[in-house]
Amino acid sequence: KAGVTQTPRYLIKTRGQQVTLSCSPISGHRSVSWYQQTPGQGLQFLFEYFSETQRNKGNFPGRFSGRQFSNSRSEMNVSTLELGDSALYLCASSLLAGEVANTGELFFGEGSRLTVL
Amino acid sequence: DAKTTQPNSMESNEEEPVHLPCNHSTISGTDYIHWYRQLPSQGPEYVIHGLTSNVNNRMASLAIAEDRKSSTLILHRATLRDAAVYYCILGKNSGGSNYKLTFGKGTLLTVNP
Numbered sequence: 531k532a533g534v535t536q537t538p539r540y541l542i543k544t545r546g547q548q549v550t551l552s553c554s555p556i557s558g559h560r561s562v563s564w565y566q567q568t569p570g571q572g573l574q575f576l577f578e579y580f581s582e583t584q585r586n587k588g589n590f591p592g593r594f595s596g597r598q599f600s601n602s603r604s605e606m607n608v609s610t611l612e613l614g615d616s617a618l619y620l621c622a623s624s625l626l627a628g629e630v631a632n633t634g635e636l637f638f639g640e641g642s643r644l645t646v647l
Numbered sequence: 648d649a650k651t652t653q654p655n656s657m658e659s660n661e662e663e664p665v666h667l668p669c670n671h672s673t674i675s676g677t678d679y680i681h682w683y684r685q686l687p688s689q690g691p692e693y694v695i696h697g698l699t700s701n702v703n704n705r706m707a708s709l710a711i712a713e714d715r716k717s718s719t720l721i722l723h724r725a726t727l728r729d730a731a732v733y734y735c736i737l738g739k740n741s742g743g744s745n746y747k748l749t750f751g752k753g754t755l756l757t758v759n760p
Binding site: 534565572573574575578586620622635636637638639640641 | 688690691696746750
């Protein structure tokens with residue numbers, strides 16, 4: 531079956547702009563998590579959505595937001611971009627929220643690489 | 648967030664076993680220990696996870712200390728394709744169906760031919 535699909539794969543923005551990234555989870559998966567990966571901070575949890583509701587949130591400013599649609603597809607938005615937002619943004623899906631505890635498995639996409647100039 | 652401590656890097660030779668250590672002294676009773684790895688230019692992929700008992704799967708083995716304050720990921724015969732960053736992660740259940748994985752910096756494994 532198809533894996534987690536993230537679009538776009540690469541994008542370049544300038545400071546002050548906003549960006550929307552999209553994630554299509556594996557068919558049947560209802561939980562989507564977002565992570566930011568930078569060389570300095572590593573992989574940091576942004577938020578998790580399940581059944582269109584945000585279940586968990588990491589320590590990121592309000593400029594970072596997300597949503598999930600009824601078909602489980604998710605988008606994340608970053609407003610008023612800063613240079614430090616340049617990163618690889620990874621989306622991961624799992625069958626159910628909390629299901630990770632039983633199966634241990636999050637399925638990651640290949641990420642969207644954002645460069646802010 | 649519960650923290651894990653891993654060596655920044657390790658080196659191994661092809662065909663030899665690799666033991667990747669992880670310390671998690673602040674682990675609580677309901678925290679699962681997860682291992683993921685990230686190959687170059689890819690998203691992380693699941694390797695193995697466990698709670699108290701040692702675990703084996705087709706990719707690796709997970710040895711968990713009796714006090715659960717440390718664990719070791721064992722690759723039985725390293726191949727060049729195993730070169731990756733390996734993350735040891737504690738999964739925290741914050742109630743209900745809220746479950747969060749907190750990634751650390753990981754261990755960069757280099758496999759020499």
